[in-house]
Amino acid sequence: MNLITVSGPPSSGKTSVILKTIESLKKRGLSVAVAKFDCLYTDDDVLYKNAGVPVKKGLSGALCPDHYFVSNVEEVTQWGYKSGVDVLISESAGLCNRCSPYIKGIKAICVIDNLSGINTPKKIGPMLKSADIVVITKGDIVSQAEREVFASRVNSVNPKATIMHINGLTGQGSFELSTLIYDEKDNIDTLKGKELRFPMPSALCSYCLGETRIGESYQMGNIRKINLED
Amino acid sequence: MLINLKTIPNLIIEDLLLEYPFLDSFFSNNNIVYQGNEGKSLADYFDDLGQEHREDMAIDPDLFYQQLVEFVKQMISFLGKDNEIVESITILPGNDKSGIAEGFTKLEIKKGQIISIVGPTGSGKSRLLGDIEWVAQADTPTNRRILINNDKPDPKWRFSTSDKLVAQLSQNMNFVMDLSVYQFVELHAESRLVENREEVIANIIKKANDLAGEKFSPHTPITSLSGGQSRALMIADTAILSKSPIILIDEIENAGIDRKRALNLLLSENKIVLMATHDPILALMADKRIVIKNGGISKVIETTIEERQILSTLEELDKKILSYRRKLRSGERLLEEESIH
Structure with a gap:
């Protein structure tokens, strides 16, 4: 089975890009399943179901979504492997711009959109910088100049990535993406022992453990203070 | 080093x-x-x-x-690098959605030429553009092949960020940045590593003003440009700053912009222009038109002399409409007999 991790800021167009790409994969006779990770709510699983794609969804709720992803990705891989699909795609929203769900040796795709502003590539950390393929969406509604500037900024934070433009509405570009993500020789049956490409930020303070009161005496563990001096 | x-x-x-x-x-x-x-x-x-x-x-x-x-x-x-100059692209036929062979043998488009694309919405115009952008080699659903300078293309065209084959101008494009016209063009010029920046920026703003019905200054915020002014700036900027040799235009709305001059500007910068349109004036301005049906190219039609005459008539009508529009806007009355100037 091929495993592909797709991630990107909320509402950047991940689901549309994946759905259009699956259409092209299916035409080649490949079967695809999706594991959708989100934080509080998603109904994207319905979109996948309607498209006839087997889907599992995981909501992290009160837990850090990216930590939740890593703690579940092996189980999800087993689910995909046992269902016998050719390709399993995991989809997760990068919520804090510092985390990234990418795994060494597993293809990583980051989806970001032209509308998010030209400084966005600078603000997103490892999720963008360590991706193999960067998909830029919503190019149909901004000017050619903005598209070029945005792509060149992405290139300067991740020159090694393949940068693709995809229109999530018409699917333009998704066929091309589908030709880059499947590799017959890849066969993932477990992720045990594999490593994340980038360590997730450490965060264990009293608020992680449910503290709600404000003030220094309630703060314990990993605490840092903002520098307010001139 | x-x-x-x-x-x-x-x-x-x-x-x-x-x-x-x-x-x-x-x-x-x-x-x-x-x-x-x-x-x-x-x-x-x-x-x-x-x-x-x-x-x-x-x-x-x-x-x-x-x-x-x-x-x-x-x-x-x-x-x-001495950039490989794209003199022409050639489309070799594949098949439509039903697998039927396309209705042409070979279409070569040289720089400085305009080709229009006609056909109902959803008929396969974006797939055609996709094929060109991806320099398809019988490896897309249409099985078309694209040649550059009559030769099998360099694979770099597929993946390079700085050397994209196609630049796109479409109907629903907007400026989303919060910058003045000058800052905006400057930002684009910077990303293209242009050397004589000041001069290029001034030239783009001048050309855009030539195309736009109403003038704007370099200090105008781009988000407050009118539709016509935005299109004029996008076209001038793309013609002069974009390195892509092929420009794909998805309709140019007939308001606030001189469309003929806009196309001439693109051609004077030696671009290959492909234009999807439903507007008869634009469709007939092209040297040839591609007719798309059911995902495939069903015909390639050369614009005839008779059609060029029809085009002149349409252009006269168009001028008349524009002059009426101008007069109404400035509070004048329209007169039946008036000549159109």
Whole structure:
């Protein structure tokens, strides 16, 4: 089975890009399943179901979504492997711009959109910088100049990535993406022992453990203070 | 200066910047604040940041070295190369959605030519554009093949960020940045590493004003331009600053912009222009038109002399409508007998 991790800021167009790409994969006779990770709510699983794609969804709720992803990705891989699909795609929203769900040796795709502003590539950390393929969406509604500037900024934070433009509405570009993500020789049956490409930020303070009161005496563990001096 | 993964950690930041000035923006885009540490090597700079700070900033020196080496390589080839000039593209037929062979044998489009694309919405215009952009080699659903300069194309056209084959101008495009016209064009020029920047920017703004019905100044915020002014600026900017040899236009609305001049501007910059349109004036302005049906090209029609005469009639009508529009806007009455000037 091929495993592909797709991630990107909320509402950047991940689901549309994946759905259009699956259409092209299916035409080649490949079967695809999706594991959708989100934080509080998603109904994207319905979109996948309607498209006839087997889907599992995981909501992290009160837990850090990216930590939740890593703690579940092996189980999800087993689910995909046992269902016998050719390709399993995991989809997760990068919520804090510092985390990234990418795994060494597993293809990583980051989806970001032209509308998010030209400084966005600078603000997103490892999720963008360590991706193999960067998909830029919503190019149909901004000017050619903005598209070029945005792509060149992405290139300067991740020159090694393949940068693709995809229109999530018409699917333009998704066929091309589908030709880059499947590799017959890849066969993932477990992720045990594999490593994340980038360590997730450490965060264990009293608020992680449910503290709600404000003030220094309630703060314990990993605490840092903002520098307010001139 | 030898730059590779072995040498890079020990190179001094100052020396790197001296040799490759473009690294200044690379450092800034990657949040590397080197100011005050110019005399250090990269390895020392990262060491002095400390483990905790590096983790905070999500900086991984090894990954950074790899990216930097790759970036320098790309920029050197971008700056130094004699770009392969695209003189023509050729479309070789494949099949439509039902697998039936397309209705033409070979279509060569040379620079300075306009080809229009007609056909109902959803008939396969975006697939055609997709095929050109991806320089399809019988490896897309239509099985078309695209040649550049009558030859099998260099694979770089598929993946390069700085050398994209196709630039697109479409109907529902907007400016989303909060900048003045000048700052906006400047930003684009910067990303293209243009040398005589001031001159190029002034030229773009002048050309855009030539196309637009109503003038705008370099200080106007781009988000407050009218529809016609926006289109004029987009076209002038794309014609002059975009490196892509092929421009794909999805309709040019007939308001606030001189469409004929806009197309002439693109042609004078030696572009290949493909234009999807439902407007008879635009469709007939082209040298040839591609008719798309059921996902395939069903015909390629050359514009006849008779059609060119019809075009002149349509253009006269168009002028008349525009002059009426102008008069109504300025509060005048329209007169039946009036000549159109």
